[in-house]
Amino acid sequence: MESQSTLYGFFEGCWKNGTVLTIEMKKAVEKGRITQAEYDEITANERGNAYPDQE
Template sequence: MENRSVLFGFFEDCWKNGTVLTVEMRKAVEKGRITQAEYDEITAKERGKRTRIKNREGNGMQEMTREQLQEQLQIEIYKSISLQEELNQKNKERAEYKALYTFAEKKREELQEQLNAAHSANEGHSEPVPVTE
């Protein structure tokens, strides 16, 4: 038996029953959940069609078996994890930008203080005083 990614079976099943989109499959490759070869293998197969079964009242609700509920839960957990990872990445980038902004702001304040000191020292002199960095 070949070495497969841990989530290979999950994505293969989702593809077969039509509960995962191609874009989600690509994202799984980008995130390292499955390999490109596994993606190619899975997506080469026919994708299943999701069907909605109307109940007696005809309101579009579907009675689901325990297995179907567990499968839907797995899908939602995976989506939740993916969204959390994206949020964590955005927060990390935000923190980096904030640190860079703080550094630049402090540097600007230091240079402004040097400029003010130079102006104050220069009030009694006719020659300009160079600003040191």
């Protein structure tokens, strides 16, 4: 199994509690902080509701 990106756990936790927006997740992929596959895996889960998503 491939190792996860260093920030995978951070973005996964933020997604679960709703403190990261979809657009921010996409920028994390663009900047190489997480991979597209990790983005797909994280965003397949339900997003928390701490902040409303703008997308």
